[in-house]
Amino acid sequence: MSMTFRKSWQWTRQEASLYARYLTGSSLHVCAGTANLGDVKLDLYQPFVDVKADAMKLPFRDRSITTILCDPPWLHGVELKILKELRRVAKKRIIFITMNDIRFPRSSPWKLIALWHISRNGGNQHNIKACYVFEREANQSLEDYQ
Ligand SMILES: C[S@@+](CC[C@H](N)C(=O)[O-])C[C@H]1O[C@@H](n2cnc3c(N)ncnc32)[C@H](O)[C@@H]1O
Secondary structure (H helix, E strand, O other): OOOOOOOOOOOOHHHHHHHHOOOOOOEEEEOOOOOOOOOEEEOOOOOOOOEOOOOOOOOOOOOOEEEEEEOOOOOOOHHHHHHHHHHHHEEEEEEEEEOOOOOOOOOOOEEEEEEEEEEOOOOOHHHEEEEEEEEEOOOOOHHHHO
16 A cells, blocks of 8 residues: 655645635735745745744734735644734735634634635544635724724
């Protein structure tokens, strides 16, 4: 029997094409790792990215990028901090991928427009990721979610 191996956080081609579907306008890929989507790729540790910076302190102005794609590190507690920063910088859309079971804040002006479950190896509990696609509702001010 032949087997193939891939680092578990690396995307399959099918996954990448699902996420690519939601890219619109200027795009920033936060926690990009070695993936290839997005006009600008940002990561704190990977050497071959456009911007080396912390996802919790992005060097971009409020609402300056149309779409932000993010596959954050799989650590509990970090994701919501990163998402807060993405909400500051994203003008229209956030594509957020996670292994963890996140409860997003209710007061958010961000509307969930799609939720995908991505399973591997038959989709047992430890091998399932979720992709949330949020869109900013019109006429919301920055103060509404801080
Ligand atoms: C789950 S992996 C993403 C992997 C990516 N989808 C790929 O195909 O290579 C998370 C990435 O976040 C990066 N990272 C971890 N902490 C970070 C931080 N505070 N700010 C920015 N990037 C961070 C890691 O270096 C890693 O590349």
